[in-house]
Amino acid sequence: MAEATQMNNEASTAGPAGAVADEKARIGAPSSAPAVIAGFSEEGESLSELNTGSIQHGLKKHSHGNAPVVPEASRGERLKSYNLEDFAPLTGREEDWRFTPLNRLRGLHTEPLTGTGPSVQVSGASNIKVETVGRSDARIGSAATPEDRISAAAWAAADGATVVTVPANTVADAEVTVTVSSADKAPAAQHLIIEAGAFSTAVVVLDHSGSATLAQNIEIVVGDGAQLTVVSVQEWDDDAVHVSSQQAKIGRDARFKHVVVSLGGDLVRLTPSSVFTAPGAEVEMYGLYFADAGQHLEQRLLVDHAVPNCKSRVTYKGALQGQGAHTVWVGDVLIRKEAEGTDTYEVNRNLLLTDGTRSDSVPNLEIETGLIEGAGHASATGRFDDEHLFYLMARGIPEQDARRLVVRGFLTEVIQQIKVPALEERLALALENELAAGNL
Amino acid sequence: MSTLEIKDLYVSIVTEQGSKQILKGVSLTIRTGETHAIMGPNGSGKSTLASTIAGHPRYTVDSGSITLDGEDVLAMSVDERARAGLFLAMQYPVEVPGVTMTNFLRTAKTALDGKAPSLRHWTKDVKQAMSQLRIDADFAQRNVNEGFSGGEKKRVEILQLELFRPRFAILDETDSGLDVDALKVVSEGVNREHAKGEMGTLLITHYTRILRYIKPDFVHVFVDGRIAEEGGPELADRLEEEGYDRFAAATPAVEA
Numbered sequence: 001m002a003e004a005t006q007m008n009n010e011a012s013t014a015g016p017a018g019a020v021a022d023e024k025a026r027i028g029a030p031s032s033a034p035a036v037i038a039g040f041s042e043e044g045e046s047l048s049e050l051n052t053g054s055i056q057h058g059l060k061k062h063s064h065g066n067a068p069v070v071p072e073a074s075r076g077e078r079l080k081s082y083n084l085e086d087f088a089p090l091t092g093r094e095e096d097w098r099f100t101p102l103n104r105l106r107g108l109h110t111e112p113l114t115g116t117g118p119s120v121q122v123s124g125a126s127n128i129k130v131e132t133v134g135r136s137d138a139r140i141g142s143a144a145t146p147e148d149r150i151s152a153a154a155w156a157a158a159d160g161a162t163v164v165t166v167p168a169n170t171v172a173d174a175e176v177t178v179t180v181s182s183a184d185k186a187p188a189a190q191h192l193i194i195e196a197g198a199f200s201t202a203v204v205v206l207d208h209s210g211s212a213t214l215a216q217n218i219e220i221v222v223g224d225g226a227q228l229t230v231v232s233v234q235e236w237d238d239d240a241v242h243v244s245s246q247q248a249k250i251g252r253d254a255r256f257k258h259v260v261v262s263l264g265g266d267l268v269r270l271t272p273s274s275v276f277t278a279p280g281a282e283v284e285m286y287g288l289y290f291a292d293a294g295q296h297l298e299q300r301l302l303v304d305h306a307v308p309n310c311k312s313r314v315t316y317k318g319a320l321q322g323q324g325a326h327t328v329w330v331g332d333v334l335i336r337k338e339a340e341g342t343d344t345y346e347v348n349r350n351l352l353l354t355d356g357t358r359s360d361s362v363p364n365l366e367i368e369t370g371l372i373e374g375a376g377h378a379s380a381t382g383r384f385d386d387e388h389l390f391y392l393m394a395r396g397i398p399e400q401d402a403r404r405l406v407v408r409g410f411l412t413e414v415i416q417q418i419k420v421p422a423l424e425e426r427l428a429l430a431l432e433n434e435l436a437a438g439n440l
Numbered sequence: 441m442s443t444l445e446i447k448d449l450y451v452s453i454v455t456e457q458g459s460k461q462i463l464k465g466v467s468l469t470i471r472t473g474e475t476h477a478i479m480g481p482n483g484s485g486k487s488t489l490a491s492t493i494a495g496h497p498r499y500t501v502d503s504g505s506i507t508l509d510g511e512d513v514l515a516m517s518v519d520e521r522a523r524a525g526l527f528l529a530m531q532y533p534v535e536v537p538g539v540t541m542t543n544f545l546r547t548a549k550t551a552l553d554g555k556a557p558s559l560r561h562w563t564k565d566v567k568q569a570m571s572q573l574r575i576d577a578d579f580a581q582r583n584v585n586e587g588f589s590g591g592e593k594k595r596v597e598i599l600q601l602e603l604f605r606p607r608f609a610i611l612d613e614t615d616s617g618l619d620v621d622a623l624k625v626v627s628e629g630v631n632r633e634h635a636k637g638e639m640g641t642l643l644i645t646h647y648t649r650i651l652r653y654i655k656p657d658f659v660h661v662f663v664d665g666r667i668a669e670e671g672g673p674e675l676a677d678r679l680e681e682e683g684y685d686r687f688a689a690a691t692p693a694v695e696a
Contacts, residue, residue, distance in 0.1 A: 386497065387534045391584075394494050394530075395548035395600065396522035405547060409538025409583070 080145040087149035113157035115186025125172035129165040143219035144247035151245040154215035157189035168197030175203040182212035198223040211237040220248035229257040236265035252278035260287040273302035276310040288414035293322025300330040305339035314346035320357035321438040343373035350381040449504035464665035475641040480662030490612040494528035525607030529597040536584035590617040598629040615650035627653030648680040
């Protein structure tokens, strides 16, 4: 059954600022007490003394010599840089890489990203603008800054970017599909920018397929009053490796919906983030992942409430089946001191369908002001609920059909958020195939 | 004419303290067209009997038998029992997120009948049954029991009873948590189905008030895992006046 289900609540309740500061000081300080279990600290699985992490409090943890190991005190303090050299080579012991099997990255973290990479084709709406621009284009860097080494490497290696622009005050006349497809397995970099102008409305689907070893940066600019939905579908071939940073900058009163659907690939690691830059905006982030035997599907989210009166909802759901199926969900929510009136809730649910699967779920909430509407998070990882099964079987539905009905029910909630009928239908079918493949 | 026969049934559950016997020799025979009320204080084993008939995995049958027209019910899986014609209206219907009522009802009906219902008739039947039970039409698009109030969940159980048309219906405290109006609506639903003359009913209740609306032919009083007293409808009247105290006092003697 489940190897481990982990909860890590750094600061799960709002309290007086003083108490939060104390708590952070405690978490941030190197523990002088010896660990009771080797390799574990009171915060959970400890990083070994070999780990020298990233820069914290001005201490360069990867510097030579014996600089002290200082764990990241706040998600907000994580290193951001456009320079690859600022990030130390990965060892797998970094907090944000500790779940990722680096040896399955097919060199994405060690090799130069010189492959041709997947082709990008944009179709759909006729009243939007699609451009291919060079590295010097001013829009590159307008919404994102790399937060990890692979993202920085992709930034350095990408020739230019594909820019999809929904002009201000424009309602896209159809959904926009960005087809990212590849047969080239050499490590490659890619840069995409989606810009929704002020008061525009659009749905953009990123459709990933084929086989690739891809490091990707996606910048999303959601203009003031814009309503943008971005759906990232990962239906890669079985061997694909995909590491994707998807950072969104949210304008005043904007509505942003981000949906992740990860079904294919050998190793998929997404780091979607939403950063509020002006009050009144709302963000919904949804995710669905279905890991089969041997698959590693990881998602690390950040919602950064840096301004007052914004709202965020995060719902990620995953199913796992088969030996070695591994999913990771880390949801970081920051409510900064300025972000009064914040309303946030995030939830992760995982359904373990067979033995031999592992799901890690780590919701983190950091709250620096008590003057908020609400902040909460929840995580649950479990088998099928036997009571669900009993209820359905007591109505004559055979066990196998009942299980499928429940899994389908469990996951379609996320698909229903996409609101693109053709895509919803396609993904529902893909789910059926997953269920059939698992012999459920 | 069908017969559901329960013979000398002993049932236990596994608790943290070990195995605990709940039913201690229950015998009961229900025939098509009959309504049997099972009454008793909390913890007397009424709901255990209901769940055991339906095949809930929490309950272990230590000895005894349950047969439906001679067929061994205990040898059947939960879904086979339902397809054989047993229906349990649950005391606490679970919420099944993501599965719409429409999808659920049709899937169940298809499984029970062995073929998909004719779409036109089915939609009409569902609509009519919902309206008779005063269930809002928009419930069809909602997920099974999700966000339903206690009363709504019970009405949806009876909706299924009317749509699935079982040979034997076991109503596990369907009346609990219902206000008078809802109790009437739910009772009418059971009576409608019963009046067709093709169903036997086992009505499990703590209170006598539902018996004003659903008239039992037989009343069985459960105390400490067995039937302490049996009689006709007049026994229910007596219970209404006297309560269960008289049986509670007798409990230690039974156990001794």
